[in-house]
Amino acid sequence: MINSIPRKYLFSKGVDQYFTEVYLAYKFVVRFFKEASRPPFHLREIINQCFEIGVKSLPLITLTGFIIGIVFTQQSRPSLSEFGATSWLPSLVSIAIVRALGALVTALICAGKVGSSIGAELGSMKVTEQIEAMEVSAINPFKYLVVTRVIATTITIPVLGLCCGFVALLGSYLNVHSFESTSIVSFFNNGFSTITFIDIFSSLFKSLAYGFTIGIVGCYKGYHAVKGTRGVGRAANQAVVLAMFLIFIEEVVIVQMANWIRYY
């Protein structure tokens, strides 16, 4: 449905627009949970989106993870070797990757790649009346386009984060092995000795939150794109910027929560 914008401003144009946007975003999220809990569930489309988002992002994620593992290890070595503590490299890298880097790097890459793609795709569907075409064919476009994509990002981004973390550790191992001739068993034993259940759980929880954020922001911006090609460009751009901003906020909040659980 097309709704008219209120003509008289309560505060000022900017303030009113900000609160309207927040309210619309809130309604969008609430609608997602309502629609997601009711059949039909469009499982085939969810699988299709998981493939589009997950499999097609895998090469970029693994390559980035591998490079991060090597570079992070390489850059940490001089500081540790000053104290003769290069044997701590596996645990240092493991903590950094499992607690933060794996999930965060994956989320930031996906916010750029997946978020912009969802924003642009839905935005272009909106401005070319494809979403309205679904509505008049008695198909619920929110359910078919938004719910499936958000579920797909929420499922696939934790999996991609796991892959990124694993490949980053592998990259780190190769670097450590080439300098210290450490065996793979010793590297992973040493690395995982410092990792706790809370680290893994908080990382997984973060990935789920990032996945949901990327999906819902991309869909929201695309679904509310204004007419014209400029609207599509703006939707894609705003999807990336807002998703990244929210990811950093979530990172701070979840890290604080994990630390609170860890120490109390």
Add this chain to the structure above:
Amino acid sequence: MEEQKHITNEEPVISIKGLYKSFDELEILKDISLEVFRGENMVVLGRSGAGKSVLIKILVGLITPDKGIVKVFGQQVNKLSPKDLNTLRLRMGFSFQSSALYDSMNVRQNLEFPLTMNVKNLSRQEINNKVEEVLHAVGLIEKINEMPSDLSGGQRKRIGIARTLILNPEIMLYDEPTSGLDPTTSQEINTLINEVQKKYNTTSIIITHDLTCAKKTGDRIAMLSNGKFVKIGNFEEVFNPDKYQEDDKQIKSFFNYNFIQ
């Protein structure tokens, strides 16, 4: 307003009474009333920006009216629950001005999509038969595996019409079916609209600013100007310059503009 009454005892399929719609300060539709009867081709003619598209989007519940009663098959569109609105929409086909084909799907998938989403338990054979039937009806069976981006403007319009026909609608709504097309292709689309009406026995509302389209396809024409219907009747009645009054400036200017073009 001089309105030609449709002489029938039948209940109208579409009935609009006292319809108003505005966006912000801009009044688009002002006190619109119209009745469309079964099997009729009603053309809504007017200049760009006259509110023609808004009118048919109100009919399918894409836009809510500010005031007035819009009934389709006796049901008031803006009072229906989402479920009932969808049931009503299945009885109506909407051909968009831009065709609105799903550009990530090929022609076959575009046609299958509304069918498989709305009609459960269809066999593969039944789906294929239906897709081929509507593609034959619009004369584009050879394009079945093409992507929308590979089709011409006229072909896209035809596929858009085929996509609406696949659900066997009782009402067809055409939004500017000939806009952006060359005269020959426009003529083909006009012929197709008439063929669809005969073959599928549909009631149609055709939104256009093209006088040729109005003349070729319309049983009656409702002329929309400044948000109001200024004249309703058949083509000869609406476009008879001898009948113009001095205050029919809008019709005169539209008439002159189109024929000069």
